[in-house]
Amino acid sequence: MPAGRFVVEGLALLPGTEIELPPEIAHQARDVLRLATGTMLHLLDGVGGEYPAQLVLVERKRVIARIGARQAGHAESAMRVVLCQGMLKAAKYETVLQKCTELGVAAFVPLLCERSVAAEEASESKRRRWAKIVAEAIEQCGGTCLPELGTPRPLTHALTEVPAGGIALIPWEETREMPLRATLAGAIADRGGIASISEVRIFIGPEGGFSAREIELARLAGALPVTLGPRILRAETAAIVSATLALDTFGALG
Numbered sequence: 001m002p003a004g005r006f007v008v009e010g011l012a013l014l015p016g017t018e019i020e021l022p023p024e025i026a027h028q029a030r031d032v033l034r035l036a037t038g039t040m041l042h043l044l045d046g047v048g049g050e051y052p053a054q055l056v057l058v059e060r061k062r063v064i065a066r067i068g069a070r071q072a073g074h075a076e077s078a079m080r081v082v083l084c085q086g087m088l089k090a091a092k093y094e095t096v097l098q099k100c101t102e103l104g105v106a107a108f109v110p111l112l113c114e115r116s117v118a119a120e121e122a123s124e125s126k127r128r129r130w131a132k133i134v135a136e137a138i139e140q141c142g143g144t145c146l147p148e149l150g151t152p153r154p155l156t157h158a159l160t161e162v163p164a165g166g167i168a169l170i171p172w173e174e175t176r177e178m179p180l181r182a183t184l185a186g187a188i189a190d191r192g193g194i195a196s197i198s199e200v201r202i203f204i205g206p207e208g209g210f211s212a213r214e215i216e217l218a219r220l221a222g223a224l225p226v227t228l229g230p231r232i233l234r235a236e237t238a239a240i241v242s243a244t245l246a247l248d249t250f251g252a253l254g
């Protein structure tokens with residue numbers, strides 16, 4: 001078991017070479033974890049590769065590690081699940097990012113909805129914070145692929161981005177007859193099985209929910225309204241539950 005797993009973006013992780021760890025990782029290894037020379041870390045390239053890395057030098061000014069052979073990630077979902085989430089207040093959206101990254105969501109798309117109450121811009125500092133949250137979630141959970149972090153866009157725009165072979169689900173608290181899992185399983189069967197599915201895109205409303213007009217637009221775009229049961233879930237709860245149900249349909253959780 002490595003003493004720690006760290007996402008290292010923008011550095012070439014070449015087996016057999018030595019790299020100087022970026023300052024924030026060097027600080028973690030040296031000053032927080034107090035790791036000594038010889039300790040093994042795992043470095044992640046964020047796109048599926050995991051590299052054993054042995055500390056060969058731990059100094060005040062720098063930490064050097066020798067890169068081992070690339071190991072393919074073993075904890076990625078077989079199905080690409082994209083979560084399109086009505087913009088939420090900061091802490092709620094950060095909860096969605098952390099928990100759904102742990103679960104295996106491959107991409108997050110913030111939605112600008114009629115009833116959004118949160119600020120609708122994603123400042124640079126907010127995006128940096130989001131990137132840090134998903135990197136830490138990947139480091140913690142054993143994943144190796146960083147989820148894509150989209151920029152906020154109107155619901156109508158996100159609906160047009162469903163790729164060929166994709167299935168769009170829109171959980172809506174006012175529908176009763178179509179449970180998410182059974183609806184997704186039925187849509188997969190109708191298309192000839194999982195091999196024909198390129199992506200599952202889930203649309204969750206903001207704190208104010210989707211308007212009837214937005215649900216109609218989603219229906220017209222081919223999204224399937226589904227229920228998460230008779231209770232009205234908070235948006236962040238609905239996001240986590242929906243991602244869990246969809247990923248579990250593809251065996252990602254068991």
Ligand code: SAM
Pocket residue numbers: 170171172173174203204205206207208209210226227228229230231232233234235236238239
């Ligand atoms: N006011 C609450 C809040 O602040 O989060 C709830 C807002 S609304 C219900 C959040 C979103 O979660 C909805 O747009 C819908 O996508 C989803 N949702 C919540 N409960 C649901 C249910 N029982 N069935 C389907 N979708 C649900």
